[in-house]
Amino acid sequence: xxxxxxxxxxxxxxxxxxxxxxxxxxxxxxxxxxxxxxxxxxxxxxxxxxxxxxxxxxxxxxxxxxxxx
Ligand SMILES: [Zn+2]
Numbered sequence: 746x747x748x749x750x751x752x753x754x755x756x757x758x759x760x761x762x763x764x765x766x767x768x769x770x771x772x773x774x775x776x777x778x779x780x781x782x783x784x785x786x787x788x789x790x791x792x793x794x795x796x797x798x799x800x801x802x803x804x805x806x807x808x809x810x811x812x813x814x
Contacts, residue, residue: 755787
């Protein structure tokens with residue numbers, strides 16, 4: 746795989762990306778912290794991933810709630 750590192754929108758070389766903290770919405774569960782990577786030239790979003798620094802405490806707490814049957 747050849748990685749030329751060009752922005753798919755503006756075509757400039759990606760020597761830097763802007764990283765922003767965003768929230769991912771997961772239907773009825775709590776928002777999940779994510780990171781977005783965007784081009785510093787044209788601001789197009791290149792990728793979004795789960796924030797590896799986010800602690801899964803909310804998900805664990807939600808899983809611990811027993812459903813009424
Ligand atoms: Zn760009």
